[in-house]
Amino acid sequence: MYAKAPAGQTGRGHIITCTIEHKAVLDPCKRLQKEGFDVTFIDPPKDGVVTAKMVEEVMRPDTILVTLMWANNEIGTINEIEAIGKLCKSKNVLFHTDATQWVGKMPTNVETAGVDLLSWSGHKIYGPKGIGALYVRRQRPRVRLQALMDGGGQERGFRSGTHNITGIVGFGKACEIAKQEMENDAIRLGKLRKKLEQGVLSQLDTCAVNGHADKRLPHITNISFGFVEGEGLMMAVKNIACSSGSACTSASLEPSYVLKSIGVGDDLAHSSLRLSLGKWTTEEQVDYAIGEIVKAVKKLRVMSPLYDMHKEGIDLSKVEWAHH
Amino acid sequence: MAYGPKIIDHYENPRNVGNFGTGESMKADKRIGVGLVGAPECGDVMQLCIKVDPSTGRIEDAKFKTFGCGSAIASSSLATEWLKGKDLEGAEAIKNTDIVQELSLPPVKIHCSVLAEDAIKAAIADYKRKNGIPVEDHDHDHAKA
Numbered sequence: 314m315y316a317k318a319p320a321g322q323t324g325r326g327h328i329i330t331c332t333i334e335h336k337a338v339l340d341p342c343k344r345l346q347k348e349g350f351d352v353t354f355i356d357p358p359k360d361g362v363v364t365a366k367m368v369e370e371v372m373r374p375d376t377i378l379v380t381l382m383w384a385n386n387e388i389g390t391i392n393e394i395e396a397i398g399k400l401c402k403s404k405n406v407l408f409h410t411d412a413t414q415w416v417g418k419m420p421t422n423v424e425t426a427g428v429d430l431l432s433w434s435g436h437k438i439y440g441p442k443g444i445g446a447l448y449v450r451r452q453r454p455r456v457r458l459q460a461l462m463d464g465g466g467q468e469r470g471f472r473s474g475t476h477n478i479t480g481i482v483g484f485g486k487a488c489e490i491a492k493q494e495m496e497n498d499a500i501r502l503g504k505l506r507k508k509l510e511q512g513v514l515s516q517l518d519t520c521a522v523n524g525h526a527d528k529r530l531p532h533i534t535n536i537s538f539g540f541v542e543g544e545g546l547m548m549a550v551k552n553i554a555c556s557s558g559s560a561c562t563s564a565s566l567e568p569s570y571v572l573k574s575i576g577v578g579d580d581l582a583h584s585s586l587r588l589s590l591g592k593w594t595t596e597e598q599v600d601y602a603i604g605e606i607v608k609a610v611k612k613l614r615v616m617s618p619l620y621d622m623h624k625e626g627i628d629l630s631k632v633e634w635a636h637h
Numbered sequence: 638m639a640y641g642p643k644i645i646d647h648y649e650n651p652r653n654v655g656n657f658g659t660g661e662s663m664k665a666d667k668r669i670g671v672g673l674v675g676a677p678e679c680g681d682v683m684q685l686c687i688k689v690d691p692s693t694g695r696i697e698d699a700k701f702k703t704f705g706c707g708s709a710i711a712s713s714s715l716a717t718e719w720l721k722g723k724d725l726e727g728a729e730a731i732k733n734t735d736i737v738q739e740l741s742l743p744p745v746k747i748h749c750s751v752l753a754e755d756a757i758k759a760a761i762a763d764y765k766r767k768n769g770i771p772v773e774d775h776d777h778d779h780a781k782a
Contacts, residue, residue, distance in 0.1 A: 542680055544706035548640075548648060568680065579678030616654050616710065618684035618702040619677060625660060634676030635755075 326377035331355040331363050332574040334382055338411050342380070351375075360525035361388050361575045365396035372400075378407045383415035387571040387587055388524035389533030391415075398427020407456060413437050413445075417491035418499060418530060423448055429456050435480065439592065440487030444480035447471075494592070502590045503531035505599050509588065510534055512603035517610055519623070523577055523585065532590045535572070537581040540620040541613040543568075546586060549609030553602050556587045580629070640707055641741040647711035652718050655700040656686045667691075670764025672756040681705035681749065683713050685756035687720060687728070689764055696720050696728060701756075708746035712736050712753035725761055 330342050332354045346352045353371045357363050363381055372379075379401050384391045394410060401408035409430035415421060416431075417438030423431055434445035449471075450456045464473040514520050519539035538546065543557030568582035577585070588602070614620040619629060640648075656663065656671075663669045668689050675682040682705065688698040699720040701713040715736055720728050733750035736742070742750055765772045 540704060542705050542709075544680075545648075545704075545710060548707045583678070583680040616651060616702055617704045618673065618682055619704045621656070621684075621702065622660070627660070629677060634678075634682075635674055 325349065325375070327351045327353065327373050327375045329353050329355065329368060329371055329376060329379045329381075331357055331381055333357055333361065333385055333387075333571045334380070335386055335411060335413070337413075338380055338382065355381075357575055359576045360528070361385060361390035361523070361571075362525050362528050363392040363397070365393050365400045368397050369400055372404060372406070376404070376406050378409060380409040380411070383410045383412040383421075384419075384530050385524070385571065386414050386533075387569060388535045388575070389414070389530040390524040391528045391530065394426050394428070401429075402427050405454070407454070414530060414533070417488065418495055418532065420495075423450070429454065435484040435487055438487045438491045441480050441483040444477055444484045446484065498592055499531045502594070505590050505594060505596060506531055506534050508596070509590070509599050509603060510536065512599070513606050516603075516607045520610075521581075523572060524575065533587070534589075535585055535587045537572075537577060537585045538610050539581065539584060540617045540623060541610055542583055543585055545613055546584070546606075546609055549613060550586075550602075550605045553588070553605055557585065639743075643740050644707055644711040644742070647714040647740070648707040651701075651710055651714040653698075653700050653714065653721075654702065656684065656702060657688055657698075657700065667767050668764075670760040670762070670767070672759025672761075672763060674755040674759055675705070675752050677704065681709045681752055683709065683752055683756040685713060685716060685720075685753075685760045687760045687764060689725070693724075695722060695724050697722075705749065705752075706746070708740070708742055708749040709752065711740055712742070712749045713756065715739060716753045716757055720757065725764070728757060728761055731757055 328342060328345060328350050330338060330352060332339075334342075342352050342354075355363055355367050355371060357367075368379060368381070379397065381392050381394070381397060383394050398408055407429045408427060409432070410426070410428050412421060412431050412433045414437065416433040421431075428448070429450040431448040432445060436442040436444075449458060458471055460470055461472045462474065465475075467473050467476060510522055513536060514522070517538065521537050523535040523537060547555060547557050568579055569585065572582040572585055573579065586606070590599070622629060622632070657666065657669050660671075663671050663686060668691060670687045670689065672685045673682070674685075682703070684702045686700045687696045689695065690697040699717040701717050703710045703713045716731065719731055719735075723731075731754065733747070733754040736750035736753055737747055740750075762772045764770075
């Protein structure tokens with residue numbers, strides 16, 4: 314929604330984004346495509362990190378907007394935001410970042426990051442649901458936006474309507490608390506995440522953490538477990554709140570488009586869990602999660618014909634599967 | 638996914654998990670039929686093995702292994718229960734709609750029951766082929782290992 318093209322450019326110009334953005338950016342970009350804008354979707358490499366070089370390679374004289382997330386919501390990888398910001402500035406291209414996973418977790422400075430537009434939301438930082446914010450640069454350059462809705466001129470005319478006071482106050486307080494606590498939280502959660510990953514990976518074969526090993530947020534991990542299916546796995550770890558790389562709970566039954574985009578095969582994309590740690594996650598809970606996940610994967614592998622074939626030395630990619 | 642109690646029961650206490658040996662040893666045994674259906678990239682693979690008593694022509698034992706969601710595991714677990722004691726004709730008569738009804742599968746999971754029916758047919762076809770019994774063509778839904 315916030316990825317609306319700058320005013321006065323309707324239907325003309327080039328926009329750069331990437332294939333693993335959240336739908337909140339992908340869908341507006343697709344709409345803008347229909348309205349006549351040219352959109353390039355960068356396909357990130359296996360580590361999931363979009364670099365300034367990748368952006369530069371697809372930039373054109375008519376590029377008007379680059380919109381790239383600061384960090385990915387499924388795999389936690391962090392894009393080269395500062396370098397991309399510099400690049401955009403040097404080319405006079407507006408730069409928007411969806412920083413929903415970043416703000417409140419890591420220090421954010423729109424000046425050093427060279428960001429012109431930055432969006433984030435309350436519910437990801439322990440604030441109220443249903444409220445978000447868009448930072449809009451007022452000088453060097455002054456960003457002009459089309460109104461999101463008309464009717465009263467509130468919020469400087471960008472978004473008319475009576476202010477959601479409780480949401481705004483709650484969101485503000487959440488930002489204040491996050492600023493005080495995020496540094497310690499990040500250190501603590503980074504250690505716990507490492508423990509979680511090592512605990513699982515050391516006890517199970519054919520598992521892998523998806524995305525870049527270091528360039529990622531401290532509180533998110535996404536692990537593929539070969540030869541077990543994500544939804545079945547989620548059922549087996551029902552006391553752990555997690556989501557599957559496979560969006561089986563939706564009607565689509567499609568595996569995660571993020572994992573597919575970074576080259577995780579369809580089979581492993583179906584076999585992935587996204588786990589996140591929060592402010593109130595304890596070491597005991599992490600130990601419990603490790604135990605439950607290992608137990609569940611082992612149980613499901615006893616049931617998995619693919620694990621048998623793997624152990625018998627059959628190359629699963631060479632099997633002629635019946636696609637249904 | 639909100640599942641009914643029967644799916645949960647089969648998922649948590651799956652019946653007849655296993656097989657009758659390695660892929661090679663099962664291939665060599667004429668009493669055994671193996672059906673392998675689905676594909677890893679679709680998120681479901683079922684292996685259903687039947688052991689037929691040559692003197693009675695009845696399925697004396699059935700085992701399954703499934704890579705898939707809770708419904709896929711439950712559908713194949715139920716299939717093995719139903720197969721035991723049936724002759725081939727009776728086994729071939731099992732329809733996916735029977736499985737849907739018994740387990741109360743949600744609409745989005747009906748393909749799991751289709752896969753289970755395919756696995757039953759594929760296992761029977763494999764047994765028949767080994768024993769020189771004419772087989773109707775089910776090759777299109779049968780994976781080759």
